[in-house]
Structures are given as structure tokens and as C-alpha cells.
Amino acid sequence: MKAVAGNWFPGSDIPSHLASANLPGNFGFDPLGLGTNPETLKWYVQAELQHARWAMLGVAGILAAEITGHDWFTAGSEKYFADTKTLLAIQFFLMAWVEIRRLQDYKKPGSANQDPIFTSNKLPDGNVPGYPGGIFDPAGFSKGDIDSLKLKEIKNGRLAMVAFLGFVAQHAATGKGPLANLADHLADPWANQCFTNGVSVPPSVFGA
Secondary structure, eight states, X not given: OOSOSOOSSTTSOOOHHHHTOOOTTOOOOOTTOTTOSHHXXXXXXXXHHHHHHHHHHHHHHHHHHHHTTOOGXXXXXXXXXXXXXXXXXXXXXXXXXXXXXXXXXXXXXXXXXXXXXSTTOBOOTTOBTTBOOGGGOTTOGGGSOHHHHHHHHHHHHHHHHHHHHHHHHHHHHXXXXXXXXXXXXXXXXXXXXXXXXXXXXOGGGGTO
């Protein structure tokens, strides 16, 4: 893996703390210097990876919901097998369990390799935090060009984070899902775009 995949701002100097950092998708982007501390940078790398994966799942879920005729924005108000408070309690418990185990592995890599309850589930030794492998890699991707796959994942994850932000902004402006907005735009690009929705650019700007 190359230390730097490119320069996000051609002609500028790559920050010294990123110039030699072997990180997937490292384009030297840290204009605020948030990662100058090695331990902080290590945490930001893991945080971005987790946000990227959640964003990819979220974007896929939003599109799937719209394809099946559901409004993703109001999904929380629909009826499920339990009431909202119960579902939140279950979610908090499960998320806390996963995040605590992930934090343990972050602080001491390898310390969470074996499941304390299902002891037969064990990750391979020497795994890198964020890329556990083993039972979390049923397709065996880690046996291939892992550096290339890491780069592809973080690029897709960053795109998904931007896409999710766009989905939220679109719904706030039009009250519709991304596929409906896309269909409207393709049907009449001049009448349906960010400058005509009344939220991005209020009508008063044009004297309407």
C-alpha cells in the first residue's frame, strides 16, 4: 500500500503526519490538523471506517425501502413487533455490546478475538483492528489483494456518507425519496433541481 494515494489539493504540501502514513485512501486530507497526534489519528481512521460502513448500509436500506414502496424517512413511526421504547432498549444493548468489544480490540488488538459466550468463535491471530477476517470474512476476501479492497471500501464508504447527506437534504427540500427525486429531475431537469425547490434557494431571492 502506498503511503499517499494522491493529493486532495494539487500543489499543496501533504501534512507530515500523513505523508508516511500507510492508510487506505490517504489523500493527505487534514486541513485542520486533527490527526497530528498518532493516537488520535488512529482513532479517526477507525471512526471513519465505521461511519463509512454504516453509511453504505444506510444508503442501500433507503434505496431498498423506496423500491419496495416505503418511505424511509418515516420508517421509525411504523408498527413493528414491539413498541418504539422496547426496540430502542434492544438496540442500545446490542450496540453497546458490539462497541465495547470493538473498543477493547482498539485499545489492545487481539484481546477481543474470542467470543466470551460462544467460545468456538475465534478470530485469527494477528488481525488488524477494523479488518477482523475469520468468521467476518466468509467470502475469503482477506486472502486476495487486501490493500486494493481496503481502498475500494473506503472510497465507496466516503461516497455513501456524502450520498446519505444528500438523501436527507433532498427529503427536507422535496419530501420525496432519492429515486423519486431522480425520476423528477430526469423528466424535467430545468424545473426539478436544487435551485428550484424553494429550500436551497428561497423564492424571495428571485423576487417571487
